[in-house]
Amino acid sequence: MIAPRDSDGVRRVIHDLTVDPGLRDCIVAHRVLPAEEARYADLPSDLDPRLVPALATRGIAQLYTHQRAAYDHATAGRHVVVVTPTASGKTLCYNLPVLQALLEDPGSRALYLFPTKALSRDQAAELLALMQAAAPGTHEDGSEGSLLGTAVYDGDTPPSERRVVRDRAHVVMSNPDMLHSAILPHHARWMRLFENLKYVVLDELHTYRGVFGSHLANVIRRLRRVCRFHGSDPVFICSSATIANAREFAESLLETPVELVGEHGAPLGERHFLMINPPIANAALGLRASYLGVARRVASRFLEQAVHTIVFCGSRTVTEVMTKYLKDLFRSRVDRKPRVVGYRGGYLPGERRDIERGLRDGSILGVVSTNALELGIDIGSLDACVIAGYPGTVASTRQQAGRAGRRQGASVGVLVLRSHPLDQYIADHPEFVLDASPEEAHLNADNLQILVSHLKCAAFELPIEDAEAAGGAFGRSEDIAALLAWLEEHGVVRHTGGRWHWSADSYPATDISLRSVTSTNFVVVDTTRNQNEVIAEVDYSWAFTTLYEGAIYMLQSEQYHVDKLDWDRRKAFVRKVESEYYTDALSYAKVKVLHVLRSARGADARGADAQGADGGGSSAEYGEVEVVRKAIGYKKIKFYTQENLGWGDILLPEDTYHTQSSWLTIPQPIIAALGVPDRVPQSDLIDALHGLANLLHGLASLLLMCDGRDLGVVIGDQRRDWFLHPTVPGRPVDVPPDQFEPTIFLYDQYSGGIGLAEALHPRFGELLTGALSRLGACACARGCPACVGPEQEVGPRAKGLAARLTQLLLAELAPAPAPEAELADTPHR
């Protein structure tokens, strides 16, 4: 049952916002996208005649143009990626060619991969309905069904049904994790599937960026090896949300040419998009009103008018805080309290399913979410979306705003900006989000750790031929034979008869999680009233900053005090409390260069010694680094007032990992040109460096499709003799002035690297140009949170110094007149 929607409610609230004296002047952009007519294409002439009436039962007499294009590519045997917004009929893009193949030859098989289990359950029901309409049949028990079958194969599939899925299902729906750990290692049992595999569908392709994608690219290498063994060569049909490099990304994942279907023909209702920059509270200091407060006000307006609303927040903590605020809104109501819930990773599956159902049937009015709901999880469409803080990428912004939108009627997305360089850059350039193409997605299939993991799995699945190892058949990497020799040294594989055989008493896939480089989650145990119940799971890298002793851990806006963290056993023991504050962790990182892979002028400097990079050479490099991370303390922040109530220590061990980084070293000649230390004290330069580093970090996550948290930023020297951090007291600069060559590192915050730093390195020119543009455009006098940071933190000279430094770096990097003006207008060309 779908609750009635109210387009007028949406329009009414938008009107209220635009006349509200407190907000009116803060709206930096209001874009109205008119309703779009559908663009249709005829059904393909070769379409199986049984599919025509089957489609008619679903109300389909014509295809949208993108559905037709996808069909044409796929049936011609070309891999294809279809880029479509939410609710544009993307599933037919793959269901149609798959059904056509199955009707032509019921011996054919297809494999659908979804990033989450929930998605596959949704999709199986939809495909089965089409199958029943196109190829009705009777089951053995006499019930009505279809000659064709589809089944979900995941961790929840009971063992008794697994055999049936293997042998009978024409379309197997699963997820990459299951393919990796249960299907490929048993491929001989899945012979029917692999011998007849016609299509592989990869849905939500954009979610496979970073670590997950780097793993998946290797799983696909393995999948294609196994298919070759069984004599099939499936066509891949991928769907993706809007990203700039959908084709390149699909090609980097599949390592083969892929066709792009980039324009969709689905109809859309009228869409409003507003950007609100909170009002300036203190002009001199450049302080703005809290973005959370403004987001809360806007969301409250929608909810009070009974407009179904989703609020996206940047972090788990903020999600929980916002949920509490919005629930409080209706606390005083006695009857018919509208339901407002939180939704984020870490909730248990049952709880999430309940929320998804409540959103679909309309019984939940408001949901506050992290980007967990960005994915195509079926929650129906909502009417309004409030995004608290720029989510870090244009693609995410559009994806999140796309959660509000329907084929008819008005919908609205509101982006509330923070006092953050990135957000303020967007406030200066609203067209960046409105018009620019979205970002690129990246992965690094040759991350050494990930590659070795999958090499083991591949050897387990089929012995690796010498020719395969030498010819780069396992992906593009060339070191395969050497890595196999290393594995042989450790007795894991054995080279004999021209092949590398798996040679250990173990099942390698069980030790490898596709979702992380290192796979250990923390569980959160609620000890309230001695119930000892597991209430959540937290990723290893988050535990540092959310589960330290003394932290307030928030779940569904309930507060839990972390009493004890058992680091070795990966358990946090918490107790329910009524706290008036939440906690925010502070951590620092320091970086050491291990291995320079590329220097600025594009010369191949691989193998070069880290120490060899002296001040006379280029100052922008890319390579492998060692990162040491430590959480040092936390702040207690009072709800609503954001008062700082005190500090606490975090006593956790250092976390060391290796990853990839791009960095800019400020050489002595530039420091001298700035007048340091003769005219300008070194401490001023350090202030400017902090400001510039933060600015670069923000802008770098604009250039790459990444969450700001995937990319770390640190200032130090290349040997990690010293580093600078604003929250670490006593700035440790006992460096002789003539050896002071500070380096700004931007690094992948995942062990082994996920491809961000590598993609960033050739774009340092664009990055610095963008920084210069932001510094020039910022209206503040001597620094504010929107550029280098507030003056009282960075000092009066930081802004000017940062600008001068940026100019000098740019001149060194690109002596010829660089395409400087470009970033400001169209940063992605």
Add this chain to the structure above:
Amino acid sequence: MDSDRIRRILSDGAAAPPADDGPKLRQVRRDEPIRRAEVVRARLDDALRARLEALGVRPAARIPPRLPLAADAETPLHTLHPPASDARFDWDAMPPPGALDDPTALETLVGATTRTTPEGSFLQVERRIALSAAHGAHPLAAALKYPIPLRAHERGPCGRERLDPREAVFLDTETTGLAGGTGTVAFLVGAGWIEDDAFVVRQYFMRDYPDEGALLTAVAADIDERPLVSFNGRSFDWPLLTTRWRMHRRQAPRRAHFDLLPPARRLWSSTLHSHSLGVLERHVLGLERGEDLPGYLIPSAWFDYLRTGWGGTIARAFRHNEIDVVSMLALFARVGAILDDPIGRVDAPGDRLGTARLLLDLGQPARARACLEAGLGARAGLDTPPADERPLRRLLGRLCRQAGEHAEALTHWQAVARAGTFDEEAHEQVAMLYEHRLKDHTAALEWTEAALGHLVEGTRAYEAFAHRAGRLQRRLGRTSGPQA
């Protein structure tokens, strides 16, 4: 990865010496096609090694268990069977000291010959054990007397109803692990069959991975389409071999397959807590294996053999495997004997329940019932406490009811109900039998009320009995009403 490193790897690789396998172990030269030394091996350069170590890449998840090699040589190899007349080797014969330096050490130790097929070659060991020989307490020949009835899913495409051991192949494999999947191989396959008056055990052994194709071809040819007998092979050995054949692009024909584990679990359900082959040997067959290579060490024994070429430890896996295969025949005989005469041959009363269940699986309810009845203390003259009889009587009660013998059923259910603690099902059954079959409403009400006295008000069970009590009271009221 960088190209000059690759160039280095490629140029150094050809000249690289074969990997050093450790201080005290020799490199073994073997027959074709297993020539290891000639392999062009990419030598790991230091930079890559350093990166792997720096990144903390783990080559293996855990260290496999392993026997210390030195200790192996001291371990005597026991024999269990007096060798049949044409046996080719004797377990007791320790290799002469020089044999350890002989590249054919394993062949000598186990008396193997090289068998060649178009795909290559592998080692084969064959041993004939006289059927008159005892394996534990009974002679192997006992198996011949009792063909075993098969359940529907065991019968294979031909619908074979009974399995004569003379038609069957007894199969057991030693593998590189228990994890399954395509990366686990059966490096040693043991197959046994009856030929004239002997049990022939043939073992197929991979000296290295390239032997596998020839081995699988030979196994497939030798067992042909004959029915199988295995121990846990339905879920482990046979699917694993099927996977191996598929990996070599072969199909295994479907066939009748009798697995000994499920009946063993039934027949010795109460007397044995574990139903591993070793436990069954000790307690059912009366056999002690002596010094045996434990199963969990078998994978690493083979990996060690691959690395060192030394046959001492892996020879013990041959022995382990042979005992497994022979024990299957002996166990087949015991299972056959019990199924032939369940009343006379089941020792423990508790096992009669499992035996009866097995007979029910086989579609023999009358024999199941007889088996249970024989287990009741009164008839068997055994001193069985009534409480221990409850499970037997419970199943008997159900069987009698199904057969329409209500008075018999009542006896059993009443006995269950009266023995020891309150039994809800028994009270319900007794009440139902009185009410619906024997039409004694007064007795039915008595039993119902007795049950209510044990149950907690408000529970589902209580409500059900209360409902019954109400109905019985109404009926009794109707019949007595007009008379009063």
